[in-house]
Amino acid sequence: MSVLSEARTATGAAAAERGRRFATLRLALRFALREMRGGLKGFAIFLACIMLGVAAIAAVNSVAAMMTGAIAGEGRAILGGDVRFNLVQRPASAEERAYLDSLGAVAETISMRSMVRPAVGGGDPALVELKAVDGAYPLYGRVASTPAEPLPALLAAPSGRFGALAAPELFERMNLKPGAVLKLGRAEIVLTGVLDREPDALSDGFNFAPRLLVDRAAIEATGLLQPGSLYEYDYGVRLAQPVHSKDLTEAANARFPSAGWNIRTSDRAAPSLQRNIERFSQFLTLVGLTALIVGGVGVANAVGAYLSAKRGVIATFKSLGAGGGFVVTVYLVQIMLLAGLGILAGLVLGAVAPFATAGLVSAFLPIAAEPGFYPGALLIAALFGLLTALAFALVPLGRTRDVPATALFRDISGGAARRPRLVYLGAAALLALAIAALALAMADDRKVAGIFLLATGIAFLILRGVAFVIERLAKAARPPRIVALRLALANIHRPGALTASVTLSLGLGLTLLVALATIDTDLRREIAGNLAERAPDFFFVDIRNDGIDAFRQRIAELAPGGTLEAAPMLRGRITRLNGIEAAKVKVPPEGAWVLRGDRGITYADAVPKNSRLTEGDWWPKDHAGEPLVSFAAEQAKQLGLTLGDTITVNVLGRDITARIANLRSVEWESLGINFVMVFSPNAFAGAPHAWLATLAIPDATPAVEKAVLNGVADSDPAVTTVRVRDALNAVNRLVEQLAIAIRAAAAVALVASVLVLSGALAAGNRRRIHDAVVLKTLGGTRRLLIASYCAEYLLLGLATAGFAIGAGALAAWYVVARIMALPFHFDWGIALATLLAALVLTVGIGLAGTWRVLGQKAAPVLREL
Incomplete structure (x- = not known):
């Protein structure tokens, strides 16, 4: 009975304690x-x-969800079927085609790059992305054209010439109109209309040239499909019976283990685009998180200023017997309710973003982006906002927890310098870790996200250290004779100074701005300047194996002083690493591209130009043993490959296994002929292939370039000529589009910094009012106060800008030199702009915030002292 009685007593006490806590709350x-x-x-x-x-x-996350949803919703149309089988440099065999036909309706397309030129009247040739389709195309979606006639009628052969649809860019580039006749290989085609929309364009990836759509029979007449030419066959299948994508892929590979085809299903219709969307949204999310963390400093400043203004109320609470925990609970409730209002307003703006950008997305991507509300994206943003607000509010709340009532009545600063209990610091640290864990959990590339978060955290800590150093230096400095400067130094190191708030708020935003601006500048400089200077002037593809000598001779006639480099090239897909299926090998994101799709491969009896051996030895010229391969050292490390390992490559439907004989460093930035894999010549003995060549012309003039373009097109229409300048311009345009979004994200962080700076200065106005009144009472003039404030803000702005320039340059160097592997150059114009921005912001906002202080009447303030 005694045990039961004690249990009842304990239960009753626990219930009473819960009741008291509920009543207190x-x-x-x-x-x-x-x-x-x-x-x-x-x-x-x-x-x-x-x-x-x-x-x-x-x-950011809502727009990304809208784009990925649009891609998923139109997956069949984007892919060109429920499933698509891709083959490189060969069509499906009769047995393979019979198998595909057994799955359902099949649409066959052939894709390659080629050259076109006006059939009459002369004119320069132009590069096109050629696509030949059969009568079943498209299985899903529709081709939009002007005029809006059936596709078979537009691609038919009127008057003995095949019809073709061309993208608007080709009409603009060649100054053509519908009805123009073009020379394509050995055939002539008529442009019967403008290709406005191609349903499966996204699945083909990024194109450097305009699309030219022709009939399947037309490409046969051109003579472009030569043995070894670079072309792809795609077989879109509309399944007769629903089949799970994994089961279908396994069954097809088991039935034809050496086919070497790439199988894609409609749930991953445009994997490259989806990966880019995920990575870019991840980057912008991290930048937005940085803006939120910068804003967290503003939260801490606002909470501290609010509690300082409430010191009389807090003192009254404590005088009437309220404990510190009760006081913290009261103001924590207020702060979180206010945070909820801010989060709700942010969610409304974020939810509207898809509706505001849907038209822009549809203009850039050939998909119908249907805007909507995305609860997952909004929930993540709300969680980030809640955790950030709570993390930065706990420290100022903790300072108030243990301040006695007498100190609150006497201390104007409200105990701002008092250190909170460890439980509050620990809780804030745990919340910061929770924010980082959430960011990592959502990241597609956790390594990049981790580096970004770590750099932000280190920058935050260093900025605290910078503020501490500034305060120590100001305190240790010999008092200058100039009164305004003496007051400025005193303001920098006194209790409750704005030093920490200004450096934290402005430092992170300016650091991010410097880093992004430097990366953007270096990338543009490399593309438009260094790469263009080092790169060859032309790439030539699909040079026939039996015509390489004639091609060399023709180039020598067209560009006598030029340097021609040529190498045999095939296309192959890595299927196994050390006997393990490539799809089952886990590799880091930076190395996954090597196993994704087909790669250009070559053979050579000597070390290629732009390469040097780092491990192993090159094979002898007469090597006749097992196939050997030289692998790029950096990519081998990413794939976990070493000397003696084996790789299996499927080329033209044959699996070839080779042993890694050596590793080599490759100068990719040269834009010359470089390959990840170089095989011993005996590996491809007798295999049909073409040649790839580059041409560098010293001091090339437009007239010489035009002569090369026309001369090659005249002598061998099957050779595809790519002018490197045009390709770099296309890449530069893409970088410009990405830079707009990056600058917008950086602007968000900078706006957050300005807001926080404004809040920090507003939070310090109360103390400044008392200082200004006392100084004016003792004879200080308005000019003296303005001069002291300007000097204080100038010193803080200079110190913050110095840190931002150094930290931003270091971050940009890491990204440019270590991740992008490009030459790093720091633009001092960016440094000067950052310095000016820091000074304008600190002095401008500082004076705007303290102008009211200068006009404050003395009597009301002196009565409160």
Whole structure:
């Protein structure tokens, strides 16, 4: 009975304790709501910081979800079927085609790059992305054209010439109109209309040239499909019976283990685009998170200023017997309710983003982007906002926890310098770790996300250290004779100074701006300058094996001083590494591209130009043993390959296994003829192949380039000529489009910095009012106060800009030199712009915020002292 009695007593005590806690919480909620009736004065910056960061994250993820949803919704049309089988440099065999026909309706397409030129009247040739389709194309979706006639009628052969549809860019580039006749290989084609929309364009990846759509029979008449030429066969299948994608892939590979085909299903219709969307949205999310973290400093400033203004109320609470925990609960409730308002406003802006950008997405991508609300994206943004607000609010709340009532009545600063209990610091640290864990969990590339978060955290800590050093230096400095400068130094190191707030708020935003601007500048310089200078002037593809000598002679006639480099080339797909299926090998994201799709491969009896051996030995010229391969050292390391390992490559439907004989360093940035894999010549003995060549012309003039283009097209229409300048311009245009989004993201972070800076200065206005009144009472003039404030803000701006320039340059160097493997150059114009921005922001916002201080009447303030 005694045990039962004790249990009942303990249960009753626990219930009573829960009741007391609930009553305390209810009372705290009542006080919090009553106190909020006075309005939200002082929390405008708080709300703006939370709203901006949440809106950025919600908008980025909502737009990304809209784009990936649109791709998934149109997966069959984008892919050109329920499933698509891709073969390189060969059509499906009779047995393979019979198998495909057994699955359902099949549409066959052939894709390659080629040259076209006006059939009459002369004119320069132009590069096109040629695509030949059969009568079943498209299985899903439709081709939009002008005129809007059936596709078979537009691609028919009127008057003995096949019809063709061309993208608008080709008409503009060659100054053509519908009805123009073009020379394509050995055949002539008529442009019967404009290709407005191609349903499966996204599945083909990024194109450097305009699309030219012809009939399947037309490409046979051109003579372009030579043995060894670079072309692809795609077989889109509309399945007669639903089949699970994994089961279908396994069955097809088991039936034809040496086919070497790449099988894609409609649930991954455009994997390259989807990966790019995921990575870019990840990057923008991290930048938005940085803006939110910068805004967190504003949250801490706003909460600290609010609690300082409430010191009389807090003192009254404590004088009437309220504990520190009760006081913290009251104001924590208020702060989280206000944070909820900021989060809600940010979610509204983020939810509207898909509706505002749907038209822009549809203009850039040939998909119908249907905007909607994406709860997952909004929930993630709300969670980031809630965790950030709570993490940065706990420290100022913790400072108030243990301040006695007497100190609150006497201390103007409200105990701002008091260190909070470890439990509050620990809770804030755990919340910061939770934010980092959430960011890593959503990241597609956790390594990049981890580096970004680690760099942000280190920058945050270093900025705290920079603020501490500035304060120590100001305190240790010999008092100058100039009174304004002496006051400025005192303001920098006194208790409750703005030094930490200014450096933290402005430092992170400017650092991010410097880093992104430097990366963008270096990338543009490399593409438009260094790469263009080092790169050859022309690439030539699909040179017939039996015509390489004649081609060399023709180039010598067209460009006497030019340097021609040529190498045999085939296309192959890595199917096994050390006997293990490539699809089952786990590799880091930076090396996955080697196993994705087919690669250009070659053979050679000597070390290629632009390469040097790092491990192993080259094979002798008369090597006749097992096939050997030289692998690029960097890519081998990413794939976990070493000397003696084996790789299996499927070429023209045959599996060839070779042993790694050596590793070599490759100068990819030269844009010359470089290959990941170089095989011993005996590996491809007798295999049909073409040649790849580059041509560098010293001091090439437009007239010489035009002569080369026309001369090669005249002598061998099957050779595809790529002018490197045009390819680099296409890449540069893509970089420009990406840079717009990156600059917008950086602008969000900088706006957050400006908001936080404004809030920090506003939070310090109360102390400055007292200082200004005392100084004016003792004879100080308005000019003296303005001069001291300007000097203070100039010193803080210079110190913050110096850190931002150094840290931003270091981050940009890591990305450019280590990740992109490009030459790093720091633009001092960016440094100067950053310095000016820091000074304008600190002095401008500082004076704007303190102007009211200078006009404050003395009597009301002196009565409160």
